[in-house]
């Protein structure tokens with residue numbers, strides 16, 4: 347299933363139906379396709395798949411170059427939390443730009459970054475937290491992998507150089523994060539570049555935790571760390587784990603002295619109904635990877651949070667080899683920090699988690715009532731405001747995922763599937779009416795797009 351994921355989810359089949367002949371859209375698509383290489387996108391087909399060309403946004407809606415509006419039901423690929431153009435966040439950005447946009451964190455500090463790190467440290471489920479910023483989620487994972495590796499070297503422990511990772515896992519697209527990822531996504535080509543890992547099944551296997559615990563016991567002496575996405579394997583199509591199972595695996599790792607890396611790039615910042623999914627699992631990782639919602643979807647910034655035990659293993663004489671010689675140019679960007687800091691405040695001021703839980707319950711009810719029973723639907727999976735509706739096409743070549751999403755886009759709701767799983771990731775501030783609209787449009791889109799003819 348994973349092989350076709352992510353790459354083939356432009357809004358196929360529905361063309362620019364209904365656009366006036368002199369619309370700006372076609373000319374923007376031509377200019378776009380001439381110079382922009384879109385990720386996870388077959389560029390030979392890009393222009394024919396009716397891409398939405400965004401001009402601006404208002405609240406939770408994107409507005410395209412022709413003035414058409416689309417409810418952003420995928421939160422701009424899972425990054426947007428409170429919506430677009432949030433006045434409070436915009437103001438934080440303006441205020442910071444009047445001070446400084448960026449200054450390096452390599453060997454020097456920045457006031458707003460200190461404030462942001464303090465605010466994060468007070469909220470992350472990590473003991474004695476220390477925050478190393480990066481830019482993308484993949485880079486946060488990459489940092490965590492290297493930190494775990496060097497941790498054992500710094501302690502003088504020989505042989506703890508491997509990782510335990512799960513089937514179905516997705517941790518990003520750099521070579522290191524790809525190595526702990528489970529493959530699929532057309533990445534098998536890079537198998538020769540991947541470093542080998544110990545791998546046990548993903549959350550689609552009801553015995554995944556037993557298998558992981560057994561593998562931990564078997565390989566402990568050679569494991570630097572276990573890496574997992576607590577509670578939800580998002581890119582796998584929203585596979586949901588029992589929180590107690592996650593807790594059990596982490597507990598086993600603890601007992602065997604294997605470091606625990608939680609990748610909360612997708613689940614962090616309220617998505618699953620708590621600020622971090624680790625909290626629901628009763629888990630406190632040694633290394634926590636954050637990205638996507640870290641800046642509310644405003645700026646490219648990520649972070650790896652290390653606990654005190656890991657951090658202290660890197661302390662030593664100046665310029666000594668215990669130092670972590672790793673750092674990204676835009677690590678701790680001041681604009682990102684200013685927005686991230688205000689975002690953390692707003693999550694509390696607006697009691698966003700209460701809205702996530704209420705809207706998640708509403709979504710669960712509506713999906714059960716209107717979607718789960720539809721013939722093309724095989725399964726509905728959800729945790730908080732992350733949901734996946736798995737379609738079951740009778741043949742592989744029907745591209746139901748992308749046809750259904752295209753039908754939804756034509757109705758003004760922006761969706762994007764993972765293969766034949768339609769992903770619903772509405773912003774955390776979505777209203778009752780917006781959730782209702784997303785599910786109604788999804789029902790119509792399934793009826794239109796999930797057909798054999």
Ligand SMILES: *Cc1c(COP(=O)(O)O)cnc(C)c1O
Pocket residue numbers: 482483484485487516517518519575580581609610611612613637638
């Ligand atoms: C999206 C994602 C990543 C990669 O983040 P990028 O910012 O796209 O590099 C890593 N891990 C998980 C769980 C993700 O969902």
